[in-house]
Amino acid sequence: LIQLYMPLNFFGVVYREIRQALTDIERMFGLLNTQREIVDAPDAQALPTAPISVLFDRVDFAYDPARPILNHVSFEIPAGKTVAAVGHSGAGKSTLARLIYRFYDVTGGQILMNGLDIKKIDQSSLRGGIAIVPQDTVLFNDTLYYNILYGNPLATREQVIAAAKAAHLHEFVETLPDGYDAKVGERGLKLSGGEKQRVAIARALLKNPPILVFDEATSALDSKTEKAIQISMEVAARGRTTLIIAHRLSTVMNADEILVLDAGRIIERGRHAALLAANGVYAQMWALQQQDRDAD
């Protein structure tokens, strides 16, 4: 019976993983009820092997042809480096993430991975090489252990715990009477926004992809949680080609390049210190955020 049960259980995990992955990503991208018509090219190739550089080459994009969203956006995330996008709500930051994942095709220009146009990359291979930490992670009614495991259903318990430790989640789990076996989700323990995001980081670490997209939650976090997330994000980004969609500038201070987007254009770019010295839009955003912080 055990022999029969094991494979069934395994397929159950895989099935749930796929279903959950789709729900998560669709929620992140707000794509429920939208039509997707991305098809693989007949000669689609596998994603190049890591390390992978991502290049946006004069990318234009519009959801609706009458309303351009991105306008000639060019930047590179060199292999293993971190680029962060900041800017006001609606500037087009999350759209960059949707395009890397190829939920939509660009309307002009191209996105290249190690020189290969993503339109020529097999979609499952492309998406298998990217982990997304969404703004709002969906947890299902199962144990915390399972919720992390779904990043890679074939991982061992040691690997799950190592990922939780790297995501700074382990200490929290140890405070729970049932530890990793605690039930979470709607019918279980309610996790805070920061804890959920750390579950998502642990999943991403377990998936171990060459490309990481981090969509930072907009909701305010207390400074201790924010620090914990920031550290776990930095651990996750180490050695991976990472795009951060940032809402809090503290997250982007160490990025290799920061892009300031406004109405679909890059209006400023550079590292944190250089952008502050330039005394432009980024410096203003930074000053405003410091004021908010001091007011708290």
Ligand code: ATP
């Ligand atoms: P935020 O900081 O609020 O998350 P953002 O900079 O990430 O904003 P995007 O989500 O990239 O902004 O959206 C850019 C613009 O595209 C917005 O004006 C938005 O209304 C529009 N948009 C986003 N998704 C769609 C969609 N599926 N269909 C049509 N327009 C969309």
